[in-house]
Amino acid sequence: MEYYCSQSLLDYVGTLAHEPWKLAVKPFQVSPRTWYVSGQSWVGSYLIDTGDGCLLIDAGIPESLYLLVNSLCELGRKPSDIKKILISHGHFDHFGAAEALRQLTGAELWMSKIDARLLENYPEEAFLPALGSHPQTPHPDHFYSDDEAITLGDISVRTLLTPGHTPGCTSFFWNEENPVTHEVYTVAMHGGVGGNTMNNDYYAHSQALTPALRDRFLSDIPILMQIPVDIALPSHPNQIPALLQKAGTYTHERQPYHDEAVWPAFLKEREDQIRELLA
Numbered sequence: 326m327e328y329y330c331s332q333s334l335l336d337y338v339g340t341l342a343h344e345p346w347k348l349a350v351k352p353f354q355v356s357p358r359t360w361y362v363s364g365q366s367w368v369g370s371y372l373i374d375t376g377d378g379c380l381l382i383d384a385g386i387p388e389s390l391y392l393l394v395n396s397l398c399e400l401g402r403k404p405s406d407i408k409k410i411l412i413s414h415g416h417f418d419h420f421g422a423a424e425a426l427r428q429l430t431g432a433e434l435w436m437s438k439i440d441a442r443l444l445e446n447y448p449e450e451a452f453l454p455a456l457g458s459h460p461q462t463p464h465p466d467h468f469y470s471d472d473e474a475i476t477l478g479d480i481s482v483r484t485l486l487t488p489g490h491t492p493g494c495t496s497f498f499w500n501e502e503n504p505v506t507h508e509v510y511t512v513a514m515h516g517g518v519g520g521n522t523m524n525n526d527y528y529a530h531s532q533a534l535t536p537a538l539r540d541r542f543l544s545d546i547p548i549l550m551q552i553p554v555d556i557a558l559p560s561h562p563n564q565i566p567a568l569l570q571k572a573g574t575y576t577h578e579r580q581p582y583h584d585e586a587v588w589p590a591f592l593k594e595r596e597d598q599i600r601e602l603l604a
């Protein structure tokens with residue numbers, strides 16, 4: 326079976342580090358309050374307008390940061406509109422530009438304590454082969470607590486520790502109201518599902534990750550599938566190809582990304598992929 330995510334990570338990171346314009350993507354809206362703003366097609370970054378400043382999920386790498394900033398400009402926003410930066414997991418393609426963005430915007434930087442430790446104690450497993458990228462060490466201001474939502478304006482993002490891809494990988498859930506229909510949608514982004522760190526080759530060389538994390542990932546899948554999610558966003562667009570395919574089609578009336586079937590199908594597909602690696 327050919328999986329959505331089967332093309333080598335290394336091809337993309339190399340291109341993004343050296344010729345980021347080749348992966349450039351214009352910003353587009355995905356839900357009433359959220360826009361895809363990474364400016365490129367490899368790593369997702371999402372801007373949530375809370376009515377009192379913005380939250381940003383994931384930052385990409387430094388070499389593509391100008392594309393993210395350009396996305397903000399194209400949406401008529403400024404970097405300083407970002408008040409909180411949330412990192413999904415301790416891999417450089419998600420946090421690599423976060424510190425630069427924190428310095429630029431003065432935003433609070435949030436991540437899981439577990440992945441902050443991964444960075445500290447096993448930097449080689451957080452920075453991975455960066456292939457020409459120059460990711461910077463993030464300095465988090467706050468750590469996630471799954472018992473306490475992160476609130477800004479009228480948006481509250483609930484975090485959920487979803488280990489596997491990294492030990493502290495964190496998923497995000499929040500609600501948004503459609504201003505036209507007043508329907509309320511649950512929007513979610515799983516923090517990381519890549520099998521590149523959940524296979525025996527990786528475990529053979531890893532100091533930080535063990536097969537117990539893969540077991541946890543698999544045992545969490547049916548639990549996560551029970552969470553009703555109206556709009557599922559991928560941390561990498563290639564995990565849910567419809568994200569980019571429908572770019573630019575959003576209207577409050579159409580809701581092209583509203584499909585309750587996407588979240589469980591996405592999780593099932595990832596489960597199958599990991600089980601195939603095991604076989």
Ligand SMILES: [Zn+2]
Nearest residue numbers: 416490517519
């Ligand atoms: Zn990762």
